[in-house]
Amino acid sequence: MEAYSHNLFNIQAVIILHPVPTMESIIRVVFRKFNFHKESGLLQFWACNTDPHSEEIGCNLVLTYLTCNPTQDQGLEDYRKRCLEKQYPFVGIGTSVGNWLAGRAAQTGIADHRTKHHVLDHEDQHSRDIGARGQLALPVFINKGAGVKLVGIIELVTTERKESYIQDFEQIHGILQDAGLQSTYMGKTIKVVHDGHMIKFKLPLSAKFTDLHTEVTMRFIKLQHQIYRVEYYNTEGIRISISSDENLQICMAESSSRGAKFIKMFVSVEQGE
Template identity: 60%
Template sequence: MEAINSRNQVNIRGIRIIIFIRQAPIVESINRIFRNFNFRNGSGLLQFWACTPSNSEDMGCNLMLTDQTFMSTPDEGLQVYRRRCLENRYRFVGLETSVGNWIAGRAAQTRIADHWTIHHVLNHEDQHSIDIGGKGQLVLPVFFGQDAGNKLAGIIEFVTPVPKESYVEDFEHIHDLLENEGLKSEYLGKTIKVEYNDMIKFTLPLSAKFTDLHNKVTERFTDLEHEDFRVEYNDIEGNRLPISSDEDLRVCMAESSSKGGKFIRMYVLLNT
């Protein structure tokens, strides 16, 4: 498959800059994925943010919203969102860049898929929250295969007019389509940082259960294996809350996504 040369123009302070981008064969793969995606009789928008390495000292990438897009049925709200994205289609995302609730940018930083569901609360002071409005969203980082060093190729963004309860089924569907193209994506999840007598970091799928969290903690803090302990976190209002059930963990993860958190900080305390 031959690569394609495309020319894009950017206007910065009245100066027209012409950027030539040599697109990788991934373009055809993304097109096939979009054509084969099953919208399950619902409305939705698929679009792709291509990633190119940055020369900046702040390690990151340049994301460019490409022409690869697919809409299942005409929807004015989705068309408006697409136009707003095109108005700012070139964005640099470094490891420390503040991306707010722009979860496509967050996925480029964390390399983990994420979604915007009915459980998320809009932050009207955040520009992306204003752009996305009451819509739902799923983003997946796309990686080239192991032969290419698992490099980030870009971000697939799936937007629906109304947020869903969960996008896990859509994630798994796109994940399978990526594998058919020799591409891959990380699971839908969150980065967790846990403090005890040290700091540990790991990732959990959004579908994780409380036992998964408990097992991860005891695997890393082996001295807790025979201890009676609890795990707590700070909610969006600063209240310290326990995580002792599957529902507690789900709420914790949903709140973290809603406030644009790159990770969730948790604390281990011994029960006395």
């Protein structure tokens, strides 16, 4: 019989561990990739801190050292300095955040902007701090089990107010998605009153007239078999019927110009002959 020799091999498994990106590193990437298009602008990040032992729903927004001001505009640096020096309230469901756009974005979960069409209902310290500058604030979320969790607010401030910040929002939104984070659309919270009841839902600024009616009839089932109008009060206190995409866009624009957190609408049912 032939003798066989067996070679013994030591097999070693090499496991390469890739570090999990931290929120800080992700936000740095977002700021680095954002294109200011050679215009002056400031990006800063508000972290959402929650107390695990508290029963209150909401968070404290803390302005972090994560910032980007490529042109080193002094006016924008002065604004940031005032933000760092201020004490901000806990942002809960019923907290009055006034004209503090970052607080409003945290409270509603919806991005919002301050454009050249913005008209203040009232002046407060937040509006005095921002002055004539333009602003965009959008919430940042991470996937958390079956849902999402708010981790902070990205704020963009420009030296002059723009016609719209939708393009800036879409740019940041895309970068966040590439980094595995989420944000919401730019839109408004809608409250609709009918027959002694109130419903609430969110509509993007790009919503159509049919989207509004779909949301209303989904919640007020009886309206599916009735002819009705959705109305609102404009800035002059006149009750206006929303009957087209253009009407809805005017309604949304007026709300944004006033810095309102929500739009209150009413259902008017047409009576049969």
